[in-house]
Amino acid sequence: MASNTLSFQALVRLLRYAKGYRRRILAATTCSIINRLFDIAPEILIGVAIDVVVNREDSFIALLGFTMPQEQILMLAVLTFLIWAGESLFEYFYEILWCNLAQRLQADLRQDTYEHVQRLDISFFESQSSGRLVAIMNDDVNQLERFLNGGANSLIQTGVTVVAVGIVFFVLSPLIALLAFTPIPLIIWGAFFFQRKASPLYSNVREKVGDLSSRLSNNLSGIATIKSFTAEVREAERLKAASEAYVEANHQAIRISSAFIPVIRMAILVGFLATFTVGGMLALEDSLNVGAYGVLVFLTQRLLWPLTGLAEVIDLYERAMASTRRILDLLEVPVMVKDKSGQPLSQPVRGRVSFEGVSFHYESSGMGVDGVSLHVPAGNTLALVGATGSGKSTLIKLLLRFYDPQQGQVCIDGQPIREVSLCSLRQAIGLVSQEVYLFEGSIRDNITYGRPGACETDIAEAARMAEAWDFIQTLPEGLDTLVGERGVRLSGGQRQRLSLARALLTDPPILVLDEATSAVDNETEAAIQRSLQRIGYGRTVIIIAHRLSTIVHADEIIVIDQGRVAEQGTHTELLEAEGRYATQWRVQTGMAKAVDVPLPC
Structure with a gap:
């Protein structure tokens, strides 16, 4: 019963989502109903024709004014043509409408789901696999489409058949109607029994699809690592295990659906034999018109045989409802970082950044920052250094409002960023992350990602500032060179420089460099260092760095330790303080003393 309730709830949620499609649903349903009524009519006409042949001038048609049997046959022929034409016409209509x-x-469902997922917090993506999300937005949506393409029409027409044929039966012979309809309760019970058994199985099938998609996505993304560790056989076995789990989940569902059909066929046989035998006896006794007997025999098949397809329809329905639950559950994931879209940052953005008593901790690990207060004057360069996990990147995520602090606030030009639109906030910040992501396409597409339609001169200038222009010019197709998926055709240093050029092209008043030189060689690092003065001119720059040589000219350097500010000052001041920064500087420059303890990196 619980599974039936879950499926019904999923259907109600889907109808609630699809309220804007009600007219289309009503039109498609109407065409399905009319088509099925036309579909039933030929069996009735066959019975009437038998009545004409047997009773001639005393037939049912004669009561309508057609006394000659030839006239009656011609009239039936015309009716048959009109009915078949109407059935074909409305079949065309419902096929078009349902498809x-x-x-x-x-x-629309895939688009809405994707747009909602884009608005979700970074924390959501840190707890979800991309393969599972792709499976929901692709496989599950397609599963729902398959049900709407055929299953919904079949369910409606089966219901119409039972009602319409039932009315004809009870008009012609209530006794035979009772006998013919006797198997239907068993069929309905079997359908609900199957649904109850199948629902959790199909939910499991959809989960296995997500696992399989996640495994494929992860392996294809990490193919270089797999090859470097010669782990092809191991990964193939892991994929095989995930694939076999999916196959087994399907097998369990198929076993249930396969057992349902033979039971239904035997129930149908009982109903047909009852009509055939009892109706025949009544016709021989002249208690039942021969034409009516013919109608009942033909309609019994029309009533009961379509029910053999009920298992397949319910199979489609259960798969679709399992998918619907996953889709709508994803759509209902709440957005925690709310967008104050009505109030943009005050223009022009000068770039004064302040963290005022900011505290934030991740739920999963408890790590984060505690009571951090920082003030970066507009146009200044701030460097953040510290051990991995000390909280440097957390401060950047709070600045970009990937998370909201649990205490304190972050301000830009005195405006709390909670009170401004996410669009205006993030457009004011250019981020160059340590984990560079390039989109499949050309170098030009990637550099202009934040500013589509930028002119060639601006693109070239941004590339020069990022020390990328020289290598771009050496490529055969220059800016139009394809980078491949995730930029696999370029080196790590080239990808990093393109990421920097992408940020610079938007000319943001605040530039964040999160280990921007981590993947470049010493020569490129030196070149980027030389250009930092130009990059930082007229804008606020926040640098996260492990290579201390890249930040010696920063206006202020902050050492973060276990989520707190441990030291702050200029490069010279921190060296004179003989603290953690000075220790790490000596380690990196080869001047470490025996008693020095390196700052973890």
Whole structure:
């Protein structure tokens, strides 16, 4: 019963989501109903034709004014043509309407889900695999589309058949109607029994699809690592295990659906034999019109045989509802970092940044920052150094509002960033991350990602400032060179420089460099250092660095230790203080003393 309730709840949630499609759903449903009524009519006409042949002038049709049997046959021929034409016409209509509805709904549902996922907090993505999300937005949405393409129409037409044929049966012979309908409760019970058994199985199937997609996505992204450790066989075995788990989950569901069909067929046989035998006896006794007997025999098949497809329809339904639950659950994940879209940052943005008593801790690890207060005057360069996990990147995530602090606030030009739109906030900040991500496409596409349509001169200038222009010019296709998926055709240093050029092209008043020189060689690092003065001119720069040589000219250097400010000052002041910074400087420059303890990196 719980599984039936879950499926029904999923259907209600889907209908609530699809309220904007009600007219389309109503039109498609109406065409399905009319088509099925036309589909039932030929069996009735066959019975009437038998009545004409047997009773001639005393037939049912004669009561309508057509006394000659030839006239009656011709009239039946005309009716048959009109009914078949109407059935074909409305079949065309419902096919078009249901397919278009399925296509439109799946496209909108995928788009809405993707747009919602884009608004979700970074913490959500840190706890989810990309493969699972792709499976929901692709496989699950497609599963729902398959049900709407055929399953929904079949369910509606099966219901219409039972009601319409039932009315005809009870009009012609209540006794035979009772006998013919006797198997239906068993069929319905079997359908619900199957649904109850199948629902958790199909939920498991959808989870296994997500696991399989995640495994494929991770392995393809990490193919270089797999090859370097000669782990191809091991990874193939792991993928095989995930694939076999998916196959086994499907097998369990298939076993249930396969057992349902033979039971239904035997129930149908009982109903058909009852109509055939009892109806025949009544016709022989002249208690039942021969034409009516023919109608009942033909309609019994029309009533019961379509129910054999009920298992397949419910199979589609259960798969679709399992997918629907996953899709709508994803759509209902709350956005914790709310966008104050009505109030932008005051223009022009000068770039004065302040962290005022900021505290934040991650739920999973408890790490973060405690009571950090920092003030960066507009146009100054601030460097953050410290051990891995000390809280440097956390401060950047708070500045970009990937998270909101649990205490304190972050301000830009005196405005608390909680009170301004995310769009205006993030457009004011250019981020060059340690983990460079390039999109599949050309170098030009990637540099202009934050400023589509930028002119060639601006692109070249940004590339020069990032020390990327020289290597771009050596490529055969220059800016139009394709970088491959995630930039695999370029070296790490080249990707890093393109990432820097991408940020510089937007000319942000605040530039954040998170280990921006981590993947470049010494020569490129020296070149970027030389250009930092130009890069920093007229804008605020915040640098996270492990290589202390890149930050010696920063206006202020902050040493973060276990989420707190441990030291701060200029490069010269920190060396004179003989603290952690000075110790690490000596380690990196080869002047460490025996008693020095390096700052962890």
